[in-house]
Amino acid sequence: MTNDEFQRWFAHHRTCYPRIDAWLGRLKGEYDSKAVLRNWYKALQDVDLEDAMTATDAMFRGDFAEPREWDQHPSTIRKSAKGFAANRRTTTFESKPRFINGEPVYHCRDCLDQGLLTVWHPQSIKAMRDGTFGGTFTEYTCAVRCTCDAANKYRWIPHVFDDRKMVPSAYRPSDEDRQALADFVNAVPAVQAWNPADFNQDEGF
Numbered sequence: 387m388t389n390d391e392f393q394r395w396f397a398h399h400r401t402c403y404p405r406i407d408a409w410l411g412r413l414k415g416e417y418d419s420k421a422v423l424r425n426w427y428k429a430l431q432d433v434d435l436e437d438a439m440t441a442t443d444a445m446f447r448g449d450f451a452e453p454r455e456w457d458q459h460p461s462t463i464r465k466s467a468k469g470f471a472a473n474r475r476t477t478t479f480e481s482k483p484r485f486i487n488g489e490p491v492y493h494c495r496d497c498l499d500q501g502l503l504t505v506w507h508p509q510s511i512k513a514m515r516d517g518t519f520g521g522t523f524t525e526y527t528c529a530v531r532c533t534c535d536a537a538n539k540y541r542w543i544p545h546v547f548d549d550r551k552m553v554p555s556a557y558r559p560s561d562e563d564r565q566a567l568a569d570f571v572n573a574v575p576a577v578q579a580w581n582p583a584d585f586n587q588d589e590g591f
């Protein structure tokens with residue numbers, strides 16, 4: 387993002403977390419708050435504005451834990467935003483043929499060698515189970531690592547694909563993806579499906 391885009395993101399972020407202003411205010415005299423924000427910008431420079439906005443919304447909504455310290459906000463937003471970008475990439479290759487002259491084009495038929503899979507977010511699984519799916523903030527997907535070697539470059543993504551708990555979907559879900567989610571929820575006992583509260587933990591999605 388450009389510096390202007392950073393300003394737009396920060397304007398949005400501070401409306402979600404107005405106490406950032408008080409924190410920055412307290413730094414005055416001791417630290418240069420402009421220099422602090424310049425470092426925030428540096429941390430987010432390689433992130434798309436739209437992904438950073440989405441990450442702020444997701445954090446505000448409680449999809450993942452808010453960091454304890456204000457100065458950890460940029461790294462947390464960056465990690466989440468990068469996940470959205472990676473998530474989007476998993477959908478762009480799906481139009482390629484999977485077989486050429488009967489030979490498989492990819493080593494891994496789960497992720498098609500991308501190392502990532504898009505799955506329904508635990509919040510959506512919960513909504514489907516609770517009968518609130520389709521309402522506001524209920525239709526989300528997220529990226530998880532594949533179990534194959536192609537996923538080695540995505541070690542920073544905490545969750546590994548597990549078909550006992552996760553349901554693949556396109557980044558922008560189709561009706562078939564919604565049906566697959568409904569089928570999964572009907573077939574799998576509630577205890578076995580993800581608990582959204584566990585989403586931020588490194589283990590046990």
Ligand SMILES: [Zn+2]
Nearest residue numbers: 494497532534
């Ligand atoms: Zn794979």
